[in-house]
Amino acid sequence: MLLLLLVDLIRPLQALEVALIPSTGCYSHDVMMKEVGLSMPPGASITWIQAFLYDFGFGEIPLPANWTRLSIWGHDDEGVELMRSAGSLLWEQNVPTDFDRPWDLRGSFSFFKMLERHQTYCEKMLDDQRFLQYMRSQKTDVVLLDHFLQECMGGLAYLLNTSVVQFSNWPIADGYITSLNVPANPSATPKTGTPYSGLGMSFGERVGNLLFHWVIITARIIQNFVLSRMFARKGFPEVDIIRSEAERAIYAGRSEFLFDVVRPINNRVKYFGSNIQMNPSDYVTVIPELHENHRDVMHPQSGINCRQNIQLPNSTAQLPLSLSDCLCQNGPVSFAAANISSLPVRRTNLYMELDRSSVQQKFLEISRQFPELDWPSLTKEKFILVSFGSVAQAHYMPLDLVRQIFSAFAQTPYKVIWQTNSATKSLLWTRNISVPRNVIMTSWAPIKEMLAHPNLQYLICHGGINTINELLLFGVPVIGVHLQGDQGSNLRRLTDLGAAVMISIARIAQGQLPHTMRKFENNLERHWQRAAQLSSMLETYRTIHKDQQVFWIGWTARHGKRLRDRNFLNMHYVGDTENVFWFTVIAILIGMFTLVLF
Structure with missing residues (x-):
């Protein structure tokens, strides 16, 4: 026992060997993973392992000179076309599933196409001699895996035979925590990715929640089967995706524990949102x-x-x-x-x-x-900030939708500053429509400085998890327009808490944005008061839980492999029975439906 204690005391003095496995190119995800790497102890040896498939205009993220980059470039014509089609689809419906029009499966098809590309390039990484040499020669202490849509890369993390922290720039997602034997009953817990309220769901919403749950289970079972066969073909039959997820010491999300929906968790589920090292006053x-x-x-x-x-x-x-x-x-x-x-x-x-x-x-x-913002003028003018994130780019917007948005902006008494994430010359629709006098469009804006500005009235945004965390830190109310993934869930949490209202892109296309903005502005002070209360709660919580992310990642590096190998924690997946049952029910229903049709 004393020997183990001595080893544990000496270990932090040794240089950590860290592997970072970021996303496939989503800028906000890569920024998060880089921040995690920068928080490692001085002297840590860090290797960045990435299949870079999508360039949203930022290129591969710059890394410190002492890091090792091990990446495969996959931003090809197929990827560009997928970005174009999915980028256009974002302005028509929520991707991958539109709960206003669940019969429209175009978003789901794009989603599965992404999974297919991820597997293709993950397989190339598995054949890459640089990765194979790293796997055989390095004694990695801990792997940080951005797991979202990266089940195959999770298999590569398993091959490194060390502790794995599953950490994505997403909130806690039900499909993944089931691997940790955490239940997520669809009749009670709104699934991550749905716009349903944690305060209560109608019968129809519960049915929709259940159907979405079935889709997640089906996709994961099929994906696990396909990937297991691929790894076996490559000579690694021991890789089982879901069971490898169950053996990971920690599952972490970027959301805030205080503001998440009430759900079952266990002591391996961590919330690292409060570890964002940002002081809002620094941006005044x-x-x-x-x-x-x-x-x-x-x-x-x-x-x-x-x-x-x-x-x-x-x-x-x-x-x-x-x-x-x-x-x-x-x-x-x-x-x-x-x-x-x-x-x-x-x-x-x-x-x-x-x-x-x-x-x-x-x-x-x-x-x-x-200079295009005329920053001095904002000391005399109240303004609204509009941003739809780094993925949703304005040059893909259809002209009719732009007309509806401009019509709404023209009716507000405030100046509107819209960060488009697109070069002005690429906005071809500006040739066919007049920009309202109170609207300023810019490809990029100093978002944090604008959130700290005393004349900011509110924000209109997409509801990405980073933006939500910043809104909570700065105490700013929001009109949320969910476009993809987790955004509906994130915005619903703020709406339930009284600091936001939501509107879908379909309702904006129907001309409902002016009414939503007018109603929100009439109740603006109430939303500001609620946002201030949430910000104050978060400030106190952050003070208490400071450096939690650094602590738990370091703890995993020291103890995770030992806990797994000695069975100190139950790291065996026991949920197959339930998932196989639901998968069987789905298969029977699909079979019956097919027989009736044909």
């Missing part, structure tokens, strides 16, 4: 000051004489008086004369005890980097 570029009758915007410096305005280099924009490089000796300059609302300043804790010179520098820097 404008400091509001609360006064009895009106809002002032105070510049971050004081004590020197004032100038009327300053000219920004490489820009025709001028800074307003209150945001020049000094503060008038008479105090903050009021914008009451500039029609600024007398509403109280929201999120006052965000703007307290800031270094004013640092804030001023950030203001100037953002103004220079994004």
Whole structure:
């Protein structure tokens, strides 16, 4: 026993050998995995193992010079065409399953095509001499696997014969935690990927939830069968995908424990959302000051004489008086004369005890980097921020949908800043439609700085898990437009908590966005209050659970393999009976349906 304790004390002093297996090119997933690698102890030897299949305009993510990149390039013509078809489909329905139109299976076909490509390039990785040499020569301490849609890469992780942390830029997903023998009854727990509420589902929603559960089970059983045969053909018959998942020490998601749906979990399921190392105050570029009758915007410096305005280099924009490089000796300059609302300043804790010179520098820097936003003007104008994530690109949007969106934006009293994730010249529909005067389109925007801006009114977004976490940190309400994957689930959690409302892309196409925005704006203060409460809860929770991600990954590196080999934890999958039962029921129903038709 003493010997084991001594080994455990010495082990952290040795350089860790870490393997990172990121996604197939989704930028937000790769950023998350890189952040995980950067959190490793100094001196850790890190190998990045990736099948890069989809380039969303960012290319392969840059890595530190001391990391080893072991990647296969698969961004070919087939991948480009799949991105184009799926990218266009996002603006018509929720992908892979549209719960408003479940009979439309185009999203499911794209989904299965992606799985097929993932397996093809995973097989190429298994044949790659670099990987085989790494597998045979390296004594890896821990593998970090972005598991979503990467069951085959999970088989490669199993071959490294070490502790595996299953960690994706997704919330906790029912299809995966069943491998850890965690139940997820579809009559009670809304499946991840559905827009159903955790506060209660109607009978029809429960039926839809059950059908989606069946689809997940069927896909995983078929995939496990196909991959097992592939690994056996390659000389690795011991690889069983679901059983290898059951042997992983930790399953982690990017969501927040506080705000997840009530569901069964066990002590191997971890929530790492709160480990995002971000302080919202670090992104403040404008400091509001609360006064009895009106809002002032105070510049971050004081004590020197004032100038009327300053000219920004490489820009025709001028800074307003209150945001020049000094503060008038008479105090903050009021914008009451500039029609600024007398509403109280929201999120006052965000703007307290800031270094004013640092804030001023950030203001100037953002103004220079994004001249098209006219950053100084935002000190006098309230605005809405619109962003649909790095995957959904505006140049794929159909013209009729753009018309509906612009019609809604033109009716709001606020300026609208839309981050399109597409180069302006690629937005061909701008040739056939007039952009409303209150709308600014930009290919990229400083999202975090805008979330910290005192004149931000609310956000319209897709509901990706990173965006949801940022909204909760900054305390900003949202109108959510779910387009794919987990986004419906993420937005439903915020809607249940009172900080959001949801609208589908199909309802926007039907012209319902103006009504949704108007109703949301009429209740805006209530949504802000609720968002502030959630943000305060999260701030306290983050303080208590700081560095949890680093701790558990380090713990897995030290103990995971020993726990698996000595059976200290029940790491054997026992759910086959239930899944085989449901698979049999589905097969019988499909057979009966086929007989009736033919």
